[in-house]
Amino acid sequence: MRTTSGAVFGGLRVAPGSLPLFRQIYRTVREAILDGRLAPGTRLPSTRTLARDLCVSRTTAEEAFAQLQAEGFVERRVGSGTYVAAIERTATPRPHGRPPRPAGPRPISSRAAAARRHAAFPQPAPVRAFSSANPDLDAFPLGTWRAVVARCSRRTRAGDLGSEEPAGNPLLRETIATYVTTSRGVVCTAGQVVVLTSSQQALDLIATLLLDPGDEAWLEEPGYPGARAALLAHGARIVPVPVDTDGLDVAEGVRRSPRARLAYTTPSHQYPLGPTLSLERRLALLDWARREGSWIVEDDYDSEFRYEGRPLAAIQGIDENARVLYVGTFSKSLFPSLRLAYAVVPEDLVEPLVRLRGSTDGYPPSLAQRAVSEFFADGHFGVHLRRMRELYRERRDALVEAAERRLAGVARLGPTEAGLHAVLHLAPGSDDRAAAERAARHGIDTLPLALFRHDGSSGAGLFLGYAALSAERIEEGMRGLARALGPGGS
C-alpha cells in the first residue's frame, strides 16, 4: 500500500518556541506514523524539500529524520529516500488527535486511597493569625546561616558528592547525639542516631518498622494528624487514648488496648493540647512497654521552646529496656525547608531502620548535613535558640494578655509554658468547626480541635499558632477572634 505524505507535510508548520525546530518536525511525523496517517511504506519528502518548504535549515530537517530513523520509525534507503518503517503493531492505531487523557477515575492502591483521605501534608501557608505553628522565619539568622552554607559549600570535595552513609553524616550524628544527650537527657551514642528528612519520615519509617497490618497503636486524643496518617498508612488499628492535664492517660490506654504494639506520644508538650506528661505516667508508660514488649514513640517536636520552668528530660533517658524511639526535628529549631530531622533508636533497631530507609528513600543530602554540624560547632545553634525563646516568650505573653483581656468569659487558653502554638478552649460543648468558620469570616485562620481528633468530633477548642506573629498581629488576631466568638459574634 502506498499512501501520500502530502496530508501530513502539507499541514506541517514549525515556529521557534520551547521545543527545538527539529523536535517539532520529529514529533509531528512520529505522531502521524503512530496514528496511521502515514502508513508503512509511505515515502517521505527529501530533507532538502522539507527544509525549503518549512524554511528551516537542511541540518534541522536532517536531524529530525535521523532521530526518526534511530528510533525505528523510518527507514532510509541510499539513493532511494526515506520510508515509513513497517512496524508490527498488535493493536489498531489510535485515531488522530485523541487527547491522551484517562476516561474516568483509575484505581490506585488501597493504601494510596487511604493516604488520600487521611494525609495532611504541609502546604506553604501565608503568615496570618493564627495559621501556622511554624517558627518565625523572619527572625532566623539568615546571614549567619548563608555564611555557614557558603563555607561548607566551598569546602565540598569530590568525595562529598558520592553516596553518604544511609544513617547520616557521621559528624552530624555525633552533633545530634551530643545535643540530645546534654539538652534533652537522652542516653545514646552517635551510632543510635539516624538522620532523616522530617519527623514525618521518622514516623512513617517507624510505623513500617514495627507494625504489621492490624496491629494496635495508641494515639493521643486529640493528637498529631501526621502520626495518625503514618500509622493508618501501615494498616494500624488506632486506639485513641485521652489526654488530660497530666498528658496521655496511660492507665486508660492500658484499659483500652493492653497489648498495643506501639504508643505514640508527645510527652514534653502534648500536641495539640500542651500539657507535659507527668513523671508517674512516664514511669507507668515505660513499665507497660517493658511488660508487654511494646514500643514507645516519643515525638519531641518542639521541646526547644519552653518559656517557664525547666524542660523535662526525655522519656528515652529513663528507659531501661530500650523500648523508646525518640524523634526530633530541625524544622522548628532551624527551618522547615532544611528537611532534616532525626530518630534515636535502640541499638538493635538501627540496622533494620536504616535498611528500610535505604529501600524507600536512600540517604540524606550531604551539604545540608554538613552545614548543620558547622552551625552547631560554631555555637550559632545555641545562640539562635536562646534568642528565639526570648522572642516567642514575649509573643506568648502578648497572646495570654490579649486573650484574658478580650476573651474573658468566652474562651480560655490552655497551657502556654512551651511551644509555638496554644489551644483556645471554648465553652464546653461548643462546635469548634463552626467557631473556626466564624473566625475565618473575620479573617482569622484557626484549626478546630476536631481536626486533631480521631473521630472528628468537636474538641471545643481552636489551635492557634502564634510564634511567627508579632505582638501587634497577635493583638489584631485576638481582636478578630473576639468579634467572631464574643457575644453577638457571627
Add this chain to the structure above:
Amino acid sequence: MRTTSGAVFGGLRVAPGSLPLFRQIYRTVREAILDGRLAPGTRLPSTRTLARDLCVSRTTAEEAFAQLQAEGFVERRVGSGTYVAAIERTATPRPHGRPPRPAGPRPISSRAAAARRHAAFPQPAPVRAFSSANPDLDAFPLGTWRAVVARCSRRTRAGDLGSEEPAGNPLLRETIATYVTTSRGVVCTAGQVVVLTSSQQALDLIATLLLDPGDEAWLEEPGYPGARAALLAHGARIVPVPVDTDGLDVAEGVRRSPRARLAYTTPSHQYPLGPTLSLERRLALLDWARREGSWIVEDDYDSEFRYEGRPLAAIQGIDENARVLYVGTFSKSLFPSLRLAYAVVPEDLVEPLVRLRGSTDGYPPSLAQRAVSEFFADGHFGVHLRRMRELYRERRDALVEAAERRLAGVARLGPTEAGLHAVLHLAPGSDDRAAAERAARHGIDTLPLALFRHDGSSGAGLFLGYAALSAERIEEGMRGLARALGPGGS
C-alpha cells in the same frame, strides 16, 4: 521509711567531660531514685554540702536539684531540705546497674524483615575497578557548582525557609519539564513533574501508589535490585520477565502474567544488561498496558550517557493512554549526594502521589532545588553533560579495547553504546559468583549477575562500573580480571 543518701552521694564523682557537671549530678541521683537506692522520703544533702563535697559551684548543685525537682523526682520543702518524692510505681524498681540492653532479638514488622533481606542500600564505595556505576565525581565542575550554590544561598529569603510545595519547587518543575521534553521526548507539563529525593523514593512511592499486596508486577530478569526491593516491600508478587538483545521480552511477559498491574522497565539502557528496548516492543508494551489497564514504570536512570547513535525518546512520549510513569534522577547527571530525582506521572496520579509523599517524607529541600534550576538556567548542565559524555566515551573505548585484547576467548562485553557500566559475559554456564570471588582475590570488585536475578542463579556475567575510572585504572582492572578469569586463573 527513712534511708540514707550516703551510699549514693559518697560515691558520686563528677569531672569535666561531654556532659555538663550539673547533668552528671542530676543523672546519678535520677538513676539512684529509679533503681530504688534512694527510696521515697530520703533526705538529700543540701546544695551547699554537695557543692563542697564535689568541688563544684553551688550554682551547679542548685541546677541539678532544680532539674530533679522540675521533673518530679525530688521535693524541696522550704526550711527543711530536699527529699526524694513519693513516686507511685506500678513495677518494682530495676536492679542497679543492669545495662539497658535487649535480651535477645526483638520482633519487627514482616515488611521490615523483608526489607532487611532484600534491600540493597547504597553504601559509600571506594573508587576501585570496577566497583560502582557512579559518575566520575572528580570530573564534576565543583567550582561552578559551588558558585551557583553560594549565589542561591545568598539569595535565600525568609520565605524560602518555610514549607516548599510538596510536589517540588515550581521553577525546578518547569526546568525538569523542559529538559525531559526537549531531551527525552517526554510529553508533559510542569504540573506532572514531582520532585523527589531519589529514583528509589520514586519507585517506593509508585509501588505504594499502584500496588496492593499480592498484585503481580513484571520485573526485568536480570533487573534492578532497588526496584525489586521496592516492589517486594509493598507485597507485590514479582514476575521475572527475560531480557534479550531487544530488551524486555514483552510477549513473554504477557504469557507469564497477562494481568500484571505494573511493568518495571529500563528501556533506554536495560539495567544491567544494556540493550535498548526496540520500537516494536515499546508499542507492544503500550498496547498491553492500554488493554489491561496496567501501568508502565519507565526508569530512565542513565539515558544522558549515550556514546553512539541517538538516544531513543522515552516511551512516555508515545503513550496515548497515560499509562506510563517516567522516572529520572540527577544522581548520575549531577551527583548522588545532591538527593534529587523526579517522576513525571499522568495528571490523575499527581495529587495522590504527592499526598503519599506528604505522609511519608514531606517535600524536597529548598536550596538544592533552587541550585539545580540555576545550574540549568546558566547552561552549566548542558556543558557538563557534553563533557562527561566525551570523557566516558573515551573510557568506554578503553574498556572495550582492553577487554578485546586481554579477555578474547574468555569473556566478551555486552552492549556499550551507553551508560556508566557494562556487563562482561562469561562462558555460558559459568558460575558468576565464583568468578566475582576470583576477581576479588585479584583486587578487582565486580558484581555477579546473580545479584540482579530474581532467583539468584548465575547469569554467567559480571557487572563492571567504569565511568569513574581513568583509562589507566581500567587497563589495570582488566589486567587483574584477565589474571582471575583467564586460563589458569584462580
